[in-house]
Every structure is written in C-alpha cells, then in structure tokens.
Amino acid sequence: MxxxxxxxxxxxxxxxxxxxxxxxxxxxxxxxxxxxxxxxxxxxxxxxxxxxEHPFRGAPDFWNSFEWPMEERIERFTANFQSAGGHVARCLTMEEAKTFIADKARETSAKYIIRQDQPELDALGLENELPEAKLTVWNHGQEPAEHAQEEDWKARAAEADMGIVLVDYATAYTGSMTVLSSKAKGRSVSLLPTILMAILPVERLRTRLGETLVHFDRAGRDNLPAGIHFISGPSRSADIENDLTIGVHGPGIVYAILVG
The missing domain is CATH 1.20.5 (Single alpha-helices involved in coiled-coils or other helix-helix interfaces)
Structure with a gap:
C-alpha cells in the first residue's frame, strides 16, 4: 500500500x-x-x-556583373591591403619576385624559411639564392622525415622566420588573398612564421569576393579543399579595452607580391 x-x-x-x-x-x-x-x-x-516573401536570392544582378579593369583591381587591392597593415610589392616576373623575397630575407636576417610544395615555387630556386638560410619544403620528405607526424611540420613552421605561399585567388574589393590547404600546401606555412610572403599572379586577382566563392560552389561539398583561408593583412588581435596587437595569432608582417 x-x-x-x-x-x-x-x-x-x-x-x-x-x-x-x-x-x-x-x-x-x-x-x-x-x-x-x-x-x-x-x-x-x-x-x-x-x-x-523574399523574391531575391543572393547578390543583385548589378553586383554580379560588376567588374573593375585589371589596373584598377591592382590599385584597389593595394589600397585596401595596405589600409589593414599589409605590404604590397609589384613585380613583372617571377624572377623579380625571387629577388624581392631574397632581399627581404637578408634584410630581416631570416635564417629559417618554409614554403609550400608548389611547382611555381620550385622554379624560383630560392635554395640557391639563399644558401645562408635553411629552406624547408612543406611535407616534401626533407626534415622532418618523410613519415613524420603533422605536429612535427607544424613545429617547423612555428620556428620559421619566413613562410612563402602561392595565392590561389584574390579579391580587390576586400583586399583579401585566398590560400587553399592540401597535403602539399599546409595552412601552417601561412599562419605560423613571423613573416609571410604571398606571391599573387595578377591574373588571379578578381573584383568581387563572389568570383572566388563561386569556385567552391562549383566544386561541391565532396571536392572542397582541406582548408580555405582568407588573408587580408597581418594578424590583428584586440582585447576588451580595444588594445590592438599585431602578430599574436599569425604573421606580424605580410607581403602581397603581385606578379605580372
């Protein structure tokens, strides 16, 4: 009961x-x-x-067709990138870009450099141009050993004075570079070194961000890269008191090297 x-x-x-x-x-x-x-x-x-009801989806037609001429794209990108604390250099050829990077490496006393494993960067021959520096190619079977863990590569990138990447896309309107990640293009190369050298062929520079994003829509979810990274200047961090600090969560010095 x-x-x-x-x-x-x-x-x-x-x-x-x-x-x-x-x-x-x-x-x-x-x-x-x-x-x-x-x-x-x-x-x-x-x-x-x-x-x-919302009859419209996405950007309006006038914006989808909006486009600056190449030289204006370069001017706008330069102004926007510099306004965020970045540096811009204009080189006519990859040979000039190599000389610029080598000069900056000597100027900043860069002793350890890491770069993506890309054919365009292979062709620069920076190893011969900078014999005094130790240059490592990301995930290329050099140091660390070929089958080393990813954390070892991240440690190498964190120790690097300079990282060198090839930009996949860029947007003039926002002053942004887009760098994709893959086995040969580790995100750490652009994120961890003190100085970042980003080589941007001018034909990859577009007016609107949508011109970059459309590539990922077309690729589909199953074919997206491991990472999509937008770089609009050096790392900028601020606390609740709006005290701005440069280079805490990424490179403190970023160069966009426009080639062409």
Missing part, C-alpha cells in the same frame, strides 16, 4: 509541476503578444504575423 501511495504522490507532483510550467508558458506568450502589439500600435501599423 505504501509503495502505491508513493507512486501516486510522485505522479501527482509531476502533473502539478507540468501544469505550473504550462501556466508560465501561457503567461509568457501573453506578455509577448502584449509587448509586440504595443510596438505595432506605437508604429501605427498592424502586426505582421506571416513571413514576408
């Missing part, structure tokens, strides 16, 4: 608690309706109770 009474008491408590919660919910909804009706009355118009 006692067990039966205990069960009944428990059920009664559950029912009473649920009734109390239901009552609170009704009161809350009533207050919400009163509040919203009061706002509508102050605005002098009826409440909108149905979801409005």
């Amino acid at each position: 006692e067990n039966t009474r205990d069960t009944e008491n428990t059920e009664n408590k559950k029912n009473t608690h649920q009734e109390w919660l239901d009552q609170l919910r009704r009161e809350s909804l009533a207050k919400q309706e009163k509040f919203m009706n009061g706002i509508a009355g102050k605005l002098g118009r009826p409440r909108v109770t149905e979801k409005p």
Whole structure:
C-alpha cells in the first residue's frame, strides 16, 4: 500500500509541476503578444504575423556583373591591403619576385624559411639564392622525415622566420588573398612564421569576393579543399579595452607580391 501511495504522490507532483510550467508558458506568450502589439500600435501599423516573401536570392544582378579593369583591381587591392597593415610589392616576373623575397630575407636576417610544395615555387630556386638560410619544403620528405607526424611540420613552421605561399585567388574589393590547404600546401606555412610572403599572379586577382566563392560552389561539398583561408593583412588581435596587437595569432608582417 505504501509503495502505491508513493507512486501516486510522485505522479501527482509531476502533473502539478507540468501544469505550473504550462501556466508560465501561457503567461509568457501573453506578455509577448502584449509587448509586440504595443510596438505595432506605437508604429501605427498592424502586426505582421506571416513571413514576408523574399523574391531575391543572393547578390543583385548589378553586383554580379560588376567588374573593375585589371589596373584598377591592382590599385584597389593595394589600397585596401595596405589600409589593414599589409605590404604590397609589384613585380613583372617571377624572377623579380625571387629577388624581392631574397632581399627581404637578408634584410630581416631570416635564417629559417618554409614554403609550400608548389611547382611555381620550385622554379624560383630560392635554395640557391639563399644558401645562408635553411629552406624547408612543406611535407616534401626533407626534415622532418618523410613519415613524420603533422605536429612535427607544424613545429617547423612555428620556428620559421619566413613562410612563402602561392595565392590561389584574390579579391580587390576586400583586399583579401585566398590560400587553399592540401597535403602539399599546409595552412601552417601561412599562419605560423613571423613573416609571410604571398606571391599573387595578377591574373588571379578578381573584383568581387563572389568570383572566388563561386569556385567552391562549383566544386561541391565532396571536392572542397582541406582548408580555405582568407588573408587580408597581418594578424590583428584586440582585447576588451580595444588594445590592438599585431602578430599574436599569425604573421606580424605580410607581403602581397603581385606578379605580372
């Protein structure tokens, strides 16, 4: 009998608690309706109770067709990138870009350099141009050993004075470079070194960000790269007091080297 009474008491408590919660919910909804009706009355118009139709999706037609000429793209990209604290250099050829990078490496006393494993960067021959520096190619079977863990490569990138990457896409309107990650193009190469040298062939520079994003839409979810990284200058961090610090969560010095 006692067990039966205990069960009944428990059920009664559950029912009473649920009734109390239901009552609170009704009161809350009533207050919400009163509040919203009061706002509508102050605005002098009826409440909108149905979801409005949105006939347009995505960017408007005028923006989809908007495009700057090449030289204006370069000028706008340069202005926007520099306004965020980045540096821009213009080189006519990859040979000039190699000379620029080598000069900056000597100027900053860069002793350890890491770069992506890309044919265009192989062709620069920076190993011969900078014999005094130790240059490592990401995930290329040099140091660390071919089958070393990813963490070892991250450690090498963190020790590097300079990282060198080839930009995949760039946007003039936002002053942004887009660098993709893969086995040969580790994100750490652009994220961890103190100085970043990003080589940007000018034919990869577009006006709008949508011109970059469309490539990922076309690729589909199954064919997306391991990472998509937007770089708009050096790392910038600020605390709650708006105290800005450069280079805490990424390179403190970033060069966009426009080639072409």
